[in-house]
Amino acid sequence: xxxxxxxxxxxxxxxxxxxxxxxxxxxxxxxxxxxxxxxxxxxxxxxxxxxxxxxxxxxxxxxxxxxxxxxxxxxxxxxxxxxxxxxxxxxxxxxxxxxxxxxxxxxxxxxxxxxxxxxxxxxxxxxxxxxxxxxxxxxxxxxxxxxxxxxxxxxxxxxxxxxxxxxxxxxxxxxxxxxxxxxxxxxxxxxxxxxxxxxxxxxxxxxxxxxxxxxxxxxxxxxxxxxxxxxxxxxxxxxxxxxxxxxxxxxxxxxxxxxxxxxxxxxxxxxxxxxxxxxxxxxxxxxxxxxxxxxxxxxxxxxxxxxxxxxxxxxxxxxxxxxxxxxxxxxxxxxxxxxxxxxxxxxxxxxxxxxxxxxxxxxxxxxxxxxxxxxxxxxxxxxxxxxxxxxxxxxxxxxxxxxxxxxxxxx
Amino acid sequence: xxxxxxxxxxxxxxxxxxxxxxxxxxxxxxxxxxxxxxxxxxxxxxxxxxxxxxxxxxxxxxxxxxxxxxxxxxxxxxxxxxxxxxxxxxxxxxxxxxxxxxxxxxxxxxxxxxxxxxxxxxxxxxxxxxxxxxxxxxxxxxxxxxxxxxxxxxxxxxxxxxxxxxxxxxxxxxxxxxxxxxxxxxxxxxxxxxxxxxxxxxxxxxxxxxxxxxxxxxxxxxxxxxxxxxxxxxxxxxxxxxxxx
Numbered sequence: 001x002x003x004x005x006x007x008x009x010x011x012x013x014x015x016x017x018x019x020x021x022x023x024x025x026x027x028x029x030x031x032x033x034x035x036x037x038x039x040x041x042x043x044x045x046x047x048x049x050x051x052x053x054x055x056x057x058x059x060x061x062x063x064x065x066x067x068x069x070x071x072x073x074x075x076x077x078x079x080x081x082x083x084x085x086x087x088x089x090x091x092x093x094x095x096x097x098x099x100x101x102x103x104x105x106x107x108x109x110x111x112x113x114x115x116x117x118x119x120x121x122x123x124x125x126x127x128x129x130x131x132x133x134x135x136x137x138x139x140x141x142x143x144x145x146x147x148x149x150x151x152x153x154x155x156x157x158x159x160x161x162x163x164x165x166x167x168x169x170x171x172x173x174x175x176x177x178x179x180x181x182x183x184x185x186x187x188x189x190x191x192x193x194x195x196x197x198x199x200x201x202x203x204x205x206x207x208x209x210x211x212x213x214x215x216x217x218x219x220x221x222x223x224x225x226x227x228x229x230x231x232x233x234x235x236x237x238x239x240x241x242x243x244x245x246x247x248x249x250x251x252x253x254x255x256x257x258x259x260x261x262x263x264x265x266x267x268x269x270x271x272x273x274x275x276x277x278x279x280x281x282x283x284x285x286x287x288x289x290x291x292x293x294x295x296x297x298x299x300x301x302x303x304x305x306x307x308x309x310x311x312x313x314x315x316x317x318x319x320x321x322x323x324x325x326x327x328x329x330x331x332x333x334x335x336x337x338x339x340x341x342x343x344x345x346x347x348x349x350x351x352x353x354x355x356x357x358x359x360x361x362x363x364x365x366x367x368x369x370x371x372x373x374x375x376x377x378x379x380x381x382x383x384x385x386x387x388x389x390x391x392x393x394x395x396x397x398x399x400x401x402x403x404x405x406x407x408x409x410x411x
Numbered sequence: 412x413x414x415x416x417x418x419x420x421x422x423x424x425x426x427x428x429x430x431x432x433x434x435x436x437x438x439x440x441x442x443x444x445x446x447x448x449x450x451x452x453x454x455x456x457x458x459x460x461x462x463x464x465x466x467x468x469x470x471x472x473x474x475x476x477x478x479x480x481x482x483x484x485x486x487x488x489x490x491x492x493x494x495x496x497x498x499x500x501x502x503x504x505x506x507x508x509x510x511x512x513x514x515x516x517x518x519x520x521x522x523x524x525x526x527x528x529x530x531x532x533x534x535x536x537x538x539x540x541x542x543x544x545x546x547x548x549x550x551x552x553x554x555x556x557x558x559x560x561x562x563x564x565x566x567x568x569x570x571x572x573x574x575x576x577x578x579x580x581x582x583x584x585x586x587x588x589x590x591x592x593x594x595x596x597x598x599x600x601x602x603x604x605x606x607x608x609x610x611x612x613x614x615x616x617x618x619x620x621x622x623x624x625x626x627x628x629x630x631x632x633x634x635x636x637x638x639x640x641x642x643x644x645x646x647x648x649x650x651x652x653x654x655x656x
Contacts, residue, residue, distance in 0.1 A: 074616065075615065089427070097416075097420045101417075105412065125427070128427045129426075129427065132427060132431055135434075136434040137611060138608070138644075139606075139608045139610055152426055159415055187522060261484075
């Protein structure tokens with residue numbers, strides 16, 4: 001852990017750096033950069049490690065307190081009158097927001113803790129929605145709940161440029177998507193098709209949702225004012241796309257990846273995705289290699305649409321070619337994202353690509369060698385591959401990330 | 412910045428207050444009706460314990476209601492209601508458009524099953540009396556087998572179980588009939604499963620099981636409040652005349 005920047009050091013540095021500049025040891029540009037760096041460090045109250053720790057603790061604290069409020073709502077104490085329950089929502093919600101604003105913007109001495117309180121306020125707002133639903137016995141499939149929660153928090157996330165609030169919003173939107181589409185499908189849609197579970201019908205939907213978020217993230221990166229909040233879109237988008245895309249690499253080709261009845265959702269997500277690419281094309285600062293990425297994402301969308309609408313489940317062993325193709329496409333996608341991450345010095349791409357690379361190798365190892373090797377040999381070789389691969393990959397990952405210089409983002 | 416921030420917080424407060432105010436207005440101005448129910452008990456992650464309510468008007472016999480139309484999943488329907496002597500309401504018809512001059516409740520079609528079976532079982536008790544019974548479903552039990560039927564206070568079957576020495580009191584103290592199956596008759600009919608958005612009744616954590624376990628033979632009704640367009644909201648659950656809100 002580094003030390004906090006004290007005022008004595010800052011004053012001494014300013015004096016010294018003037019001398020260094022006069023003696024030609026540093027250029028005026030470098031002087032300004034060094035002073036700006038230490039000024040920012042002092043303003044944030046400490047070095048990067050400490051700041052991240054405070055942010056992590058604040059988020060964790062907010063989430064724990066928020067979960068506490070949600071659990072209080074869930075317990076539904078019949079001894080507490082409705083007015084009392086509502087007071088438990090309204091008073092802490094208003095207090096959290098006010099305290100958060102005070103600490104972060106008015107006094108400004110606890111910016112990260114303040115951000116944590118604002119997140120807590122947003123969590124209590126969500127608990128309030130479900131409390132109202134509970135008081136009035138609204139149906140369990142209350143999909144409008146997450147939707148209203150997300151829509152209520154989203155403007156705040158944009159106003160404050162808070163990644164935590166935006167992440168919360170996007171997660172509840174994804175939950176809403178699942179709840180809403182679930183109610184669109186008849187009960188028999190969830191019956192398994194051979195060994196393939198009925199839930200496989202959600203794979204395409206979340207794959208497209210991931211692409212839409214990914215596209216929105218790219219668009220946000222293209223505009224200076226929104227770049228700071230592009231990460232939640234990209235991280236959730238890429239995780240959603242790769243997470244569901246990974247499922248295509250299994251032998252699920254005896255089932256269905258989507259349901260035509262959900263076409264309004266596929267259409268909306270595809271339009272959102274295309275609009276975000278259009279927005280990216282119009283932006284002033286497009287990330288390097290963006291054209292290739294757009295082409296790559298469009299191909300993925302095309303594949304998802306094909307598997308949703310044109311593909312019908314294959315009988316017997318006709319799946320092998322599809323599984324092989326899906327594995328090749330998945331491996332190619334991992335490589336493309338890794339390459340783009342390296343090209344743009346973007347750690348998220350590198351981390352996610354390596355995560356799914358390891359996951360894929362691990363799962364395929366099980367698929368192919370489980371029957372071939374004796375069990376003991378299988379586990380010994382698997383263990384050695386994982387240990388060696390883990391060390392090599394971690395070294396490579398650190399090397400790649402170490403070569404990036406990315407300013408720290410917060411909230 | 413400060414004004415915008417507090418305006419957005421005010422917006423969130425207004426959303427919550429609006430949701431409460433709207434529902435409150437609905438309860439105050441809507442028409443209240445009683446519906447017959449039978450519960451089971453799952454759990455909802457967001458909102459704690461709740462009792463799942465299946466209404467008698469949730470499963471409609473299209474043949475008995477003389478309805479010829481075909482229904483699609485998620486289609487909006489209006490179930491026409493008719494009052495019974497005990498002040499509860501039963502289904503008397505189904506309309507796809509808003510009915511006029513009749514009492515109705517708005518619902519959404521879950522599914523239509525063309526080959527559902529209406530079961531008529533004749534049970535011979537140990538004294539030799541024959542009892543015609545109509546369970547809502549049937550499992551693989553054949554004539555000659557001994558069965559215990561659990562009944563509600565109106566003598567209708569709520570559940571049944573094959574008689575086994577290890578399984579004592581399957582009806583948990585409620586009214587029952589035990590005997591030998593004399594006859595099984597299955598009549599095919601068109602079933603329409605309808606959802607009204609009032610299928611969940613939230614109770615204090617841990618209390619759901621109490622309602623579920625104590626329900627044998629109890630008179631269970633739900634009080635719903637109808638909007639002018641027939642949309643219903645659940646107001647209270649009545650167990651043997653005692654209201655839960």
